[in-house]
Amino acid sequence: MEKIIYSSIAALLILNFFAFTPSAEISDEQFTHTVFAEEFTATWCVYCPSAAENLMLIYEDVPGEPYYDDNFFFVALITDVNDKADDRMGDFPDVTGYPTVIFDGNDEKVSGGQSSTANYEQAIDNTGQREDTDISLEIEMSHLGDDRLDISISMIWNEDGSFGNPTFNGYVRAYIVEKISRYNNYDGDPYHFGFLDYAFDQEVELEPREKQSLSTVWTGGDHQDKNGNDFSDIEYENINVFVAFFNDESTASDKFSLQSAFAIPPRIEVETIEHLVGQEFTEVDDIAGGDLRIRGNAFSEKSDIAELTYRWNNEPWKSTGIGNFNGAFETIIDTTKVPNGINKLELKTDNTGASTITELEINILNDFENPTMNLLSHDEGETVMK
Structure with a gap:
């Protein structure tokens, strides 16, 4: 899918370097769920590195910068090297330029290059306090050797159904990313959390208060980027998986992420x-x-x-x-x-x-003890040799 970038959008990107939105970092207790951000970017984008670095300042525990601990995660969807990243951008008609970061499935959106973390902080604070459907989400990942990952997720709808809505329909995506990406941005630096592929990308139907699980074995060599290069060379310690549970995207007026979870190898x-x-x-x-x-x-x-x-x-x-x-x-x-x-x-x-x-x-070698002799019996007059 081709993207047409107008000069007016480029001007907006420049102006965003000088925009500042005051933000008051909210406490851990004020978060109703874990916030998940999708960073739409391209390797040729001049202003995209500023977005990536400011997102990373929030993600990491950097002195003097906001830190949300385990309440915030993001993924870099590099559309010019990955077809699935490009398709994901196509899910949002109002995302027309780079960089654009959407929070919780477009509950909040920040467009353009950024001179600070302020606009991202504001988006996280607003999104993190949103009251919505109560979903529990867990993920487990283990390394099966080489380029094979064993990935499973479990989901619970923590509410009672009604006569009109006995079940809850949603959509789950599990993003397999490289913490230090194989792809470099415009400045020549590796992307943070560069997207490779989905472990899960499907609709789900949940019963009230019942756990539903999905599992898969993902093999890097079975998947490739736009250039035809596969992912058989992944390094397990560099792989993270971020999973997000969204509203039913076929019917819901909003397609917000209701909960997200992470798998980061220790x-x-x-x-x-x-x-x-x-x-x-x-x-x-x-x-x-x-x-x-x-x-x-x-x-x-x-x-x-x-x-x-x-x-x-x-x-x-x-x-x-x-x-x-x-x-x-x-x-x-x-x-x-x-x-x-x-x-x-x-x-x-x-x-x-x-x-x-x-x-x-x-x-x-546990033969440290001296040998022992057990005397069973002997006849009278016989000599017992040691």
């Missing part, structure tokens, strides 16, 4: 592996045994690490007893239940929406 780094020798822990050189002490760090954006688990050799996951943290960890793991030799030890971190696994190879 990061885990193992710093030291020690084992107990005598009464002291010593760093593992080649062979380990007894108790292992593993120290490291686990980091999660927008939510804490809910749980740290482990397993040997693909056996069931076991809890370390560590949860609800963000940062340094220390755990003790017993090696005496696994065979001697090379063993695979996996550590998994789970947060709100995603999990990350790190894999270690540990050479185990």
